Amino acid sequence: MRNRLSLSFFLFVIGLLVGYAQRSDERTISDFRQMDIPFYEGNEVRLLTTGPIKFRDMFAEIEKARRFIHMDYFKFQEDSICGVLFEILKRKAHEGVKIRIIYDGFGNKCSDLPLSKNFLNEVRDAGIEIEAFDKFRFPWINHVWHRDHHKIAIIDGSICYTGGMNVADYYLHGKPKVGEWRDMHIRLLGNIVRGYEQIFERMWYVVTGEFLQPEAYNGPDRSRDNVLIGLTDRIPHISPDMMRKTYCTAIDNAQHLIQIVNPYPCLSNPIRKALNDALARGVKVQIMVSEKSDGQANADVTGIEMRKLMKRGAEVFYYQGGFHHSKFMMIDSLFCTIGTTNLDARSLKFDYEVNSFIFCPETTVELQEVFCRDVEQHCYLLTPEKWDILFPRCRRIRARIYMSIKGLL
Helix, strand or coil: CHHHHHHHHHHHHHHHHHHHHCCHHHHHHHHHHHCCCCEEEEEEEEEECCHHHHHHHHHHHHHCCCCEEEEEECCECCCHHHHHHHHHHHHHHHCCCEEEEEEEHHHHHCCCCCCCHHHHHHHHHCCCEEEEECCCCCCCHHHHCCCECCEEEEECCCEEEEECCCECCHHHHCECCCECEECCEEEEEECHHHHHHHHHHHHHHHHHCCCCCHHHHCCCCCCCCCEEEEEEEECCCCCCCHHHHHHHHHHHHCCCEEEEECCCCCCCHHHHHHHHHHHHCCCEEEEEEECCCCCHHHHHHHHHHHHHHHHCCCEEEEECCCEECCCEEEECCCEEEEECCCCCHHHHHCCEEEEEEEECHHHHHHHHHHHHHHHHHHEEECCHHHHHHHCCHHHHHHHHHHHHHHCCC
């Protein structure tokens, strides 16, 4: 009996040691599988680091479309880049390509240049199906809650574009208020495209009531790589905690380094706690936020959050090259996530969101190079002295009021 107990204890200790020695990507994959997150093997990932790169690449693939094009975007702004896109789409529709498009009703109404009725009628007359998620209507209370924050374009079931960019000129030319508008997108080939297509099919059913036959929208596998991707999809009332849980899990599993770029890190308590715990166990945490923002309240709250993290040992870099609207995170130089999710209450608690967790050191290191280049060329390290200058008392009071309203204190 004593020998059996000794053997059991020995195996228990070995198990603990093996678990502790397990890499953060392996632990995260295991945790995600227990959360029933779908994984897709056999994928190829290409980073699209600017608006011109994204639109040039995507438009070229749209020109090649032969069967269908599915697009689900929070916002299409009726400007020059949108005009170029829809001229191509009209031509493809004339060639017999089936085109379905979803846009968010609130996102369109709050756009600087919303899609007009005349524009939408012209698009529909050209044979393109375009529908609004949650149409903007009086008394507008419905738009307080769930919004379609997706940015997805799928071409012939074989290629997908997703990330933080809507369709608007400011991704090319910036905005007067903030200057350059930086963002990140990815181009995906392989089995993961089917996962994004399923998301589009579900949204199309929500918007139109039409069920699309899945087998009709598969495409040939064009991937030349074998990257593993976990697809995290926040659906209100079905997977409402998906983004919060996956971000927290990845941060909790980090062993050496966490790097985050996010435009609105008005952190929820679980994510704030996960980052604090990581700092307490000696993990290096680096966060990049923008000095300029398209929303003053968010910028003020972000400043309060960054001060808290700075005091606990995080390196906070303030980006001065315009407004960094990108949403990505790297863990231990082993895996990363890119998608539509902001680290604020709206993305984490209300909106439809989608992220790819990419388990590929090569892609992660490439993303880190973008991060480091921005640090060197466009950022300064936040210090207590700089924070005091950047956030005078009026901004602090305004942030506290906003945080109390949102329940973030």
